[in-house]
Amino acid sequence: MINQTNVHLGNVRSVIRELFEYGKKRKAEIGEENVYDFSLGNPSVPAPDEVRAELVNLITNTDPVALHGYTSAQGDFSVRKAIADDLNARFKTSLSADSIYMTCGAAASLCITLNALLNAGYEVITFAPFFPEYSVFTAHAGGTLKAAECDKNFQPDIAKFKALLTDKTKAVIINSPNNPSGVVYGENTVKELCAALKEHEKKTGNRVYLISDEPYRELVFDGVYVPFIMNFYDNSIVCYSFSKSLSLPGERIGYIAVNSAMENDREVFAGVCGAGRALGYVCAPALFQQLVKKVLGKTADISVYKANRDKLCAALTEYGFEVVKPDGAFYLFVKSPENDATAFAERAKKYELLIVPADSFGVKGYVRISYCVSPQTVEKSLPAFKALAEEYK
């Protein structure tokens, strides 16, 4: 028998992927413009113009042996230095190039970090709703994922979180701005969470690492402040990806930043290097390492996402839906007007609306609308949402 866990993972399609495949079929039947596909978190805004210019510049004017050659396993020194300097300038941290490990995107950042930290039988806590692959990544690293509930505004409920802490807890994953709720965890919430972890360590001697999964950091609207975890907790690790901020999701480029204020930061960084090696990540793609150095601080034009959010929030509220107003990312979390969100999402298909029931994100009774689509799609979808709402009146 070969490994049936992985065979199963390869065979089961996620709910999102099922819906996406349905959408492809449906578009072929009735025309792309007549299906309102809000299923995937795939950016619709192109990468900023500087990306194209810098890529052509790098490819045209750099020695190809140097440009496409191996970098060191943790990434090119100058790239890591630039990222550390940028973070220090923005967040008053004291990171160095050796705090940064370049990765093939957010999923790689998380897998490597979890494999660095976990031994078999360890536990990881996150907050529901959460990205479903957290369970897969944690399980592969030998651990078990537990999810704490959030309050009604989808902020972590710290009392419920505390009840899940055990002597096997090794890490906590937070994701803010959150996929799928779009909520940004507030500073008070973050402070309470960190206080709970410090208290737990004091009481039990068990150090818990706080992993901040933040591919959506730059995707916030109206100047909302996203607390930077290293400013609140020494034993913290940031898992970043340029996928969403630069609209480069297929290029697989991101990083892990290990807080230099951590007592054993060298041990954790070595664990990251070792886990990257054991998982087969030789180095992050070399051309895109150089690219992100050149365009640090740039983002795709996120005003499109803000306009989509505002239009959808206003319209859906007007039609009678209950929505969680998102501060960031490009997801809108909507309360299902019937208890069963899967039934609601199924009914939405009648109106060619593809929306994802949030059950697989660990929360029942909600759907996720990915509004990283064109403004035209949003505009054209509104009558469909209105008609769907009518069914529940």
Place this chain on the structure above:
Amino acid sequence: MINQTNVHLGNVRSVIRELFEYGKKRKAEIGEENVYDFSLGNPSVPAPDEVRAELVNLITNTDPVALHGYTSAQGDFSVRKAIADDLNARFKTSLSADSIYMTCGAAASLCITLNALLNAGYEVITFAPFFPEYSVFTAHAGGTLKAAECDKNFQPDIAKFKALLTDKTKAVIINSPNNPSGVVYGENTVKELCAALKEHEKKTGNRVYLISDEPYRELVFDGVYVPFIMNFYDNSIVCYSFSKSLSLPGERIGYIAVNSAMENDREVFAGVCGAGRALGYVCAPALFQQLVKKVLGKTADISVYKANRDKLCAALTEYGFEVVKPDGAFYLFVKSPENDATAFAERAKKYELLIVPADSFGVKGYVRISYCVSPQTVEKSLPAFKALAEEYK
């Protein structure tokens, strides 16, 4: 405690990496041109011109949302189709796009394949000398690596191999052209190996998968024939990388091909997809997927490597060294004139020659010379090799 296996892996430098770091220091002291660094397998020949042209073309003329967007997890369909068609044309196989899974290079190909196949406690057999990371990759997937000896020409010794087969053996890894010996496994050897596996399955009911790790397939000289494993054994999987053939080692692009003649090829392919997911490989870098489709069949100018090989083989033989004449890759395997290859490599440093003792490749008494360097480095190194030889006369 965090995961000490990975901390250890992150902290220990390989012998090769130690030597490379020593070389960097030494070059700073006495000048780059005075150190003959044969330590690393980093191609010195640039990517073919078509790579630069096609990259600029793709970046300039493709919609960036499509070009840099997520592909499906197994890779872009048209890319996989092109690779399957190319393999079918070259090797008379019957692969389809769904036999191919695009990866972040050879290490990723191997890790994903091993995680697809192995359960805890399974065994993997390879042939010494072998790439040391095979042990790391196998251990992470829960298995144990055993190495069978080769004969004096560094061809697998099938009798010794058979003695290692057990009911826990799940996979065999071969690497031809071989790193570090440069030897190509002959057709007879491959046939005997496959016969042994078929006999084992018949006798015990235990199916063993043959994994061919072939980043050096295109790097062969004098028209030497490299048997294509799928022509000899149904339960076979090819792990390929474009790193060496296209001189793109930092870009992390390769693939896994699962033999469509395999009875349970859909199960194994699902296992590959699931393992990729569990290890955090969302998709292979999108731009380089499109790139390799455009330049399939092209290679960097490997005549440079052939010239280096011929010059080094002739000179070292003349000086009295015993060399294994390589048919491919860019490594020369040389018998140490003293029993302790590490002592020999240490002595070579006196002459500014950086060569790798092969102990970590599972063979004692040999050193590896990576001749993917400039012809000037080879030329200038010859008096140093001559002086080193004199010490042993």
